[in-house]
Amino acid sequence: GSDIVIGGVFPNGSQYFKDRYATGNTLPLVDPQQDYTLLSLSERDGKTVMAFNRSIGACDSRDFPITTLPIKLIYAYGLNDEITHHSGRRGTKEISLLGYVPRSTPTTTNHFDITANNFTVPPVHTYYYCRIIKAPNLGRKNHIYQIEPIVDHVDLTHHMLLYGCSASVNQTLEGMCYSNNMSPFNFCFKVIAAWGIGGGSFYLPPNTGISIGGTNDPAYYRLEMHYNNPSQAQGQVDNSGLRFHYTPELFDHDVGTLHIGLDLIPEYMLPPDTQSFRSYAVCNTSIFSKVLPGSFPDMNVFAVLLHTHLAGRKMRVAQFRNGEQIGFLGVNENYDFNLQEFKYLGQTAIIKEGDEMVVECTYNTKNRSKVTNVCIFHSDTDLFQFQRTQSH
Numbered sequence: 001g002s003d004i005v006i007g008g009v010f011p012n013g014s015q016y017f018k019d020r021y022a023t024g025n026t027l028p029l030v031d032p033q034q035d036y037t038l039l040s041l042s043e044r045d046g047k048t049v050m051a052f053n054r055s056i057g058a059c060d061s062r063d064f065p066i067t068t069l070p071i072k073l074i075y076a077y078g079l080n081d082e083i084t085h086h087s088g089r090r091g092t093k094e095i096s097l098l099g100y101v102p103r104s105t106p107t108t109t110n111h112f113d114i115t116a117n118n119f120t121v122p123p124v125h126t127y128y129y130c131r132i133i134k135a136p137n138l139g140r141k142n143h144i145y146q147i148e149p150i151v152d153h154v155d156l157t158h159h160m161l162l163y164g165c166s167a168s169v170n171q172t173l174e175g176m177c178y179s180n181n182m183s184p185f186n187f188c189f190k191v192i193a194a195w196g197i198g199g200g201s202f203y204l205p206p207n208t209g210i211s212i213g214g215t216n217d218p219a220y221y222r223l224e225m226h227y228n229n230p231s232q233a234q235g236q237v238d239n240s241g242l243r244f245h246y247t248p249e250l251f252d253h254d255v256g257t258l259h260i261g262l263d264l265i266p267e268y269m270l271p272p273d274t275q276s277f278r279s280y281a282v283c284n285t286s287i288f289s290k291v292l293p294g295s296f297p298d299m300n301v302f303a304v305l306l307h308t309h310l311a312g313r314k315m316r317v318a319q320f321r322n323g324e325q326i327g328f329l330g331v332n333e334n335y336d337f338n339l340q341e342f343k344y345l346g347q348t349a350i351i352k353e354g355d356e357m358v359v360e361c362t363y364n365t366k367n368r369s370k371v372t373n374v375c376i377f378h379s380d381t382d383l384f385q386f387q388r389t390q391s392h
Contacts, residue, residue, distance in 0.1 A: 002074065017050070039052055106247035116225055118237055123234040130174065133221055133223065135217070135218060138246075146245040157225065163188040164222075169184050208255050212246060269373055271371060301351060311368070314361070
């Protein structure tokens with residue numbers, strides 16, 4: 001069933017508003033316990049605007065509990081104030097109602113953009129474009145506190161990633177990612193930022209920032225653009241990318257990313273005509289000390305970005321300690337390909353050395369008659385990441 005409110009303004013100016021619930025394909029029933037409070041209701045120029053609230057917890061068995069997980073909101077409207085079937089006047093939107101996070105408000109700010117360079121998107125279904133660009137010369141360390149997407153073509157731009165390059169990269173370059181003649185791209189795999197279709201700006205919590213311009217920060221960055229062009233449109237010139245808002249006012253904590261997922265190979269495939277097929281990836285932090293200098297610090301996770309493609313239906317990132325699951329770092333039981341954005345955890349989760357993270361992705365291929373090749377150039381790539389803070 002569904003938790004529903006119906007409201008409007010009659011021609012004589014009087015209002016109607018009721019807490020209702022649905023049990024099937026019939027008129028939603030009036031809830032005996034009215035738990036929604038109307039805050040305002042107006043109608044002007046053919047538009048009805050309604051504001052209301054309800055407690056976060058479910059007040060009765062007919063109320064839907066509001067959590068930090070994304071939920072699907074449904075809406076419908078009529079042509080008059082007679083409450084009848086809406087016909088085709090309806091829609092849905094996936095949203096996180098509790099996704100608020102405090103923001104930094106530095107007094108001295110600036111920004112720079114890293115974007116595609118007048119790139120003509122090829123008339124193919126999927127294409128990965130990469131561009132290596134030199135970092136701006138800021139003179140000293142600064143902190144990025146907000147990342148804003150710049151999207152020229154919302155119908156083509158599926159996701160964007162920014163990677164930091166190793167010290168061996170000392171030239172600009174652009175072309176098709178992972179092609180044989182673009183070897184410098186292979187030395188730029190430190191994830192700095194990410195954006196997915198449907199997402200908005202990413203705000204870092206107060207007192208945290210992504211370091212840039214410092215002696216240990218990358219001198220070059222690689223922008224990776226995934227274009228999804230199922231209609232194979234031609235002549236589309238794109239300058240999409242990311243805008244980085246930064247400040248010289250340093251915060252207490254540097255922010256980094258941990259990128260978790262399957263190391264995909266062309267031989268990894270999804271079976272056709274399958275209702276539910278699960279893939280798993282495991283990240284064991286006990287090996288970090290073998291590849292990272294110094295001791296392994298606790299990771300303070302404050303946000304997660306879950307990313308998959310058209311066949312993806314559900315995603316979960318579980319955290320284990322000493323062989324026992326202690327919680328989830330990310331859950332989306334109703335994955336929406338057109339809404340991929342950072343989810344703030346609300347309360348920081350701590351990852352300690354020896355913890356394991358298990359990523360579970362559930363696919364549905366009922367509408368596919370052939371196997372789905374899950375390699376990096378296909379529309380079913382898995383990409384998972386979350387942010388951590390670390391004292392500096």
